[in-house]
Amino acid sequence: MSAPDSAIRQTLANANLQLAIYSNTGRLKNHRSKAVAPDRFPEYQDLRTRAAAIKRHTLAFLDVYLLQLEHAVNDNGGKVIWASTGEEAADFIIQLAKDREANLIVKSKSMTTEEIHLNDRLAQHELETVETDLGEYILQLAGQRPFHILAPAIHMTRHDVAKVFNEKLGIEHDTVIENQAMTARRVLREKFLNAGIGITGANFLLADSGGVVIVENEGNARLTLSAPKIHVTVAGLEKLIPRARDLPVFLDLLGRSATGQPLTSYTSIVSGPRRNGELDGPEEFYVILLDAGRTKLLADPEMRESLQCIRCGACLNACPVYRKIGGHNYPWVYSGPIGKVITPQFQGVEKDPWLPFASSLCGACAEVCPVKIDIPSLLLKLRKEIVQANPEDRRYFRIWAWLMQRPGMYALAAKIGRALMGFNIGPLAAWRSERDLPAAPPKSFRDLWKQRKK
Amino acid sequence: MPRRAAIFVTCIVDQLFPNAGMAMVDVLERLGFEVEFRDAQTCCAQPAFNSGYQKEARAVARHFIDTFADAETIVVPSGSCTAMITHHYTDLFARDGQALERIRALTPKVFEFSQFLLGLPNLDALAARFPHKVTYHDSCHALRELGLKDAPRRLLGQVKDLELIEMEAAEECCGFGGTFSVKFAQISGAMARTKVDSILETGATHVVSLDSSCLMQLRGSLSRGGHKIETLHLAEVLASRG
Numbered sequence: 130m131s132a133p134d135s136a137i138r139q140t141l142a143n144a145n146l147q148l149a150i151y152s153n154t155g156r157l158k159n160h161r162s163k164a165v166a167p168d169r170f171p172e173y174q175d176l177r178t179r180a181a182a183i184k185r186h187t188l189a190f191l192d193v194y195l196l197q198l199e200h201a202v203n204d205n206g207g208k209v210i211w212a213s214t215g216e217e218a219a220d221f222i223i224q225l226a227k228d229r230e231a232n233l234i235v236k237s238k239s240m241t242t243e244e245i246h247l248n249d250r251l252a253q254h255e256l257e258t259v260e261t262d263l264g265e266y267i268l269q270l271a272g273q274r275p276f277h278i279l280a281p282a283i284h285m286t287r288h289d290v291a292k293v294f295n296e297k298l299g300i301e302h303d304t305v306i307e308n309q310a311m312t313a314r315r316v317l318r319e320k321f322l323n324a325g326i327g328i329t330g331a332n333f334l335l336a337d338s339g340g341v342v343i344v345e346n347e348g349n350a351r352l353t354l355s356a357p358k359i360h361v362t363v364a365g366l367e368k369l370i371p372r373a374r375d376l377p378v379f380l381d382l383l384g385r386s387a388t389g390q391p392l393t394s395y396t397s398i399v400s401g402p403r404r405n406g407e408l409d410g411p412e413e414f415y416v417i418l419l420d421a422g423r424t425k426l427l428a429d430p431e432m433r434e435s436l437q438c439i440r441c442g443a444c445l446n447a448c449p450v451y452r453k454i455g456g457h458n459y460p461w462v463y464s465g466p467i468g469k470v471i472t473p474q475f476q477g478v479e480k481d482p483w484l485p486f487a488s489s490l491c492g493a494c495a496e497v498c499p500v501k502i503d504i505p506s507l508l509l510k511l512r513k514e515i516v517q518a519n520p521e522d523r524r525y526f527r528i529w530a531w532l533m534q535r536p537g538m539y540a541l542a543a544k545i546g547r548a549l550m551g552f553n554i555g556p557l558a559a560w561r562s563e564r565d566l567p568a569a570p571p572k573s574f575r576d577l578w579k580q581r582k583k
Numbered sequence: 584m585p586r587r588a589a590i591f592v593t594c595i596v597d598q599l600f601p602n603a604g605m606a607m608v609d610v611l612e613r614l615g616f617e618v619e620f621r622d623a624q625t626c627c628a629q630p631a632f633n634s635g636y637q638k639e640a641r642a643v644a645r646h647f648i649d650t651f652a653d654a655e656t657i658v659v660p661s662g663s664c665t666a667m668i669t670h671h672y673t674d675l676f677a678r679d680g681q682a683l684e685r686i687r688a689l690t691p692k693v694f695e696f697s698q699f700l701l702g703l704p705n706l707d708a709l710a711a712r713f714p715h716k717v718t719y720h721d722s723c724h725a726l727r728e729l730g731l732k733d734a735p736r737r738l739l740g741q742v743k744d745l746e747l748i749e750m751e752a753a754e755e756c757c758g759f760g761g762t763f764s765v766k767f768a769q770i771s772g773a774m775a776r777t778k779v780d781s782i783l784e785t786g787a788t789h790v791v792s793l794d795s796s797c798l799m800q801l802r803g804s805l806s807r808g809g810h811k812i813e814t815l816h817l818a819e820v821l822a823s824r825g
Contacts, residue, residue: 132767134769137769137770138769141769141770141773151777449755449756449758449774449777450770450774452777453770453773453774453777454770486634486762486763486766486767487763487767487770488760488763489723489756489758489759489760489761489763489764489771489774490633490723490760490761490763491723491727491756491760492723492724492727492728493723493727493754493755493756495727496727506674509632509633509635509674512633512634512635513635513637514635515635516634516635516636517635520636522634522636523636523639526630526631526634526636526639527639529630529631529639529643530631530636530639530640530642530643532625533625533626533628533642533643533646534625534642534643534646536622536623536624536625539625539626543594543597543598546598547598547599556765559765559766559768560764560765560768560803562768562769562772563768563769563771563772563773563775563803563804563807564772564775564800564803564804564806564807565802565803565804565806565807566803567599567799567802567803569598569599570599570600570601570602572601573597573598573601574592574596574597574598574601574604574605574620575592575597575620575622576601577601577604577605578608578620
């Protein structure tokens with residue numbers, strides 16, 4: 130499939146949308162760079178190195194740590210569910226909801242459940258699932274998928290939100306952000322109190338203690354995991370870190386990389402259901418460990434690195450391409466640089482072969498990645514894989530390589546090329562569709578050099 | 584005895600921006616180097632490498648290695664092409680021990696132009712003067728692969744009567760990206776316009792960079808937008824006597 134050119138054109142032509150994307154990502158980007166500046170956070174680079182090393186180690190010994198986690202969760206009175214596909218994960222929840230007669234489910238923000246289309250699957254079984262993160266809630270009402278890994282409704286203005294609330298909730302058109310938040314709070318509070326199951330994602334899973342770590346700013350995740358009688362965590366296998374004592378390394382990096390916060394407003398570490406004598410917490414506790422393609426990435430020693438991602442969204446905010454085309458022009462739920470790297474691996478490189486090529490390889494993503502994923506190198510590896518399967522431009526590069534090994538022929542071909550630069554054909558036309566092309570100089574450097582020597 | 588410096592004139596400079604190449608020669612000669620241009624030189628192989636065509640890239644990289652193997656010092660008027668040689672040739676020949684040995688012998692002798700200059704003791708001899716307001720564009724590979732943030736700015740700081748005004752988006756990509764600029768022309772063009780906006784905010788009359796490819800992109804976008812701002816390679820500024 131080729132790039133969605135007309136959809137991208139629409140995004141680029143929408144001035145309001147462009148402003149929203151550029152200014153909102155720009156704000157997050159600036160907050161991040163201030164938060165990790167050497168004078169304010171001198172240990173930043175050391176922590177990146179440690180975080181990357183811990184993740185690499187965990188992935189190398191994932192089999193060991195996964196079983197350790199399962200034991201720890203069991204010991205805490207919870208249960209681990211192994212799901213090889215999104216369907217298996219959803220089926221478990223559907224059965225659970227039916228068994229417990231829980232028709233209302235509240236959810237906190239989770240890209241993993243977006244990835245497996247959990248809400249749609251549950252809806253097919255007449256289960257009502259309500260997103261409780263404000264951005265996710267707005268998108269659920271609007272029928273959209275997240276625009277951004279971290280800030281799902283980053284593309285919407287308060288006017289857009291007023292319209293959605295007016296249409297879907299039947300409340301008066303109100304563009305005051307505080308009022309909009311209060312509306313969501315009022316609706317959602319009711320849902321929290323009546324929900325039979327709360328579903329969360331996980332930012333980290335602690336293998337040694339069986340802890341599920343969730344960071345957030347709104348407090349909705351904390352309610353999701355404590356108000357309903359059942360708490361289900363859906364997490365990808367790669368969320369594991371070995372020990373609770375490794376957690377500070379990641380917490381120090383995650384908030385700063387995501388929003389510039391030294392620590393998010395809430396950090397919850399939950400490890401199992403309510404114990405005897407405890408006043409609150411869920412009665413049942415499940416951790417669904419999702420594969421859904423992750424072991425395939427794990428098996429590839431070169432591409433495995435992309436499983437180190439902690440979903441901070443910093444690469445999206447730094448990416449000049451994302452900041453133009455936004456999240457919805459990417460073919461899958463994960464957008465931006467990391468989406469470009471993992472989408473082909475999860476969905477198959479043949480599905481959207483254009484994706485790894487839609488990058489200037491500027492490297493801004495790798496520069497801000499808190500776990501040092503070398504995204505440009507991974508894109509190059511994917512490009513190599515794609516053209517191996519479908520070498521559509523090979524004939525041009527063969528000619529090019531032939532010329533470049535024969536200086537005389539190269540000089541001649543380049544001379545002809547310069548003479549043709551005035552024509553509006555092929556790549557020249559593509560270039561001129563957006564900007565001017567300089568007139569070809571009458572003489573090349575090598576011509577001038579020869580003249581000079583005479 | 585003047586010291587010798589071989590130059591690698593990148594294909595874009597050779598064919599489209601020969602003045603940048605000549606300016607580099609001028610600067611090096613003024614600093615006492617005997618400049619050597621090797622007629623056999625062509626391209627660093629980056630276009631094929633970035634497009635995924637490793638075999639073709641390897642052939643061209645091998646040609647580069649053969650051409651420059653015996654040079655003492657190789658100066659390159661491009662951060663991107665320098666990074667290709669010093670950072671990516673080893674990826675291309677990862678399974679070829681003999682080639683890797685030659686690359687390891689070669690790459691320490693390859694310098695991006697500003698990188699090379701900054702190591703010299705007699706920069707005063709340049710006596711450059713450029714009485715204009717200038718803003719500097721960090722080309723991505725010079726900045727992020729070669730770590731050249733300070734070097735070009737320090738060199739601009741030595742130029743008499745030059746006023747350097749930093750733009751807000753100095754480190755943002757101009758959108759060129761090789762074949763990306765034509766395969767994803769609309770995204771590339773939009774990126775360039777954002778960069779142009781940032782350039783305009785400074786009130787500078789000239790944009791300077793280490794890479795002619797970025798400058799071609801910026802110049803094309805500036806000119807399409809009807810802006811009279813000129814683009815110059817750093818070498819052209821350093822060669823200028825106002």
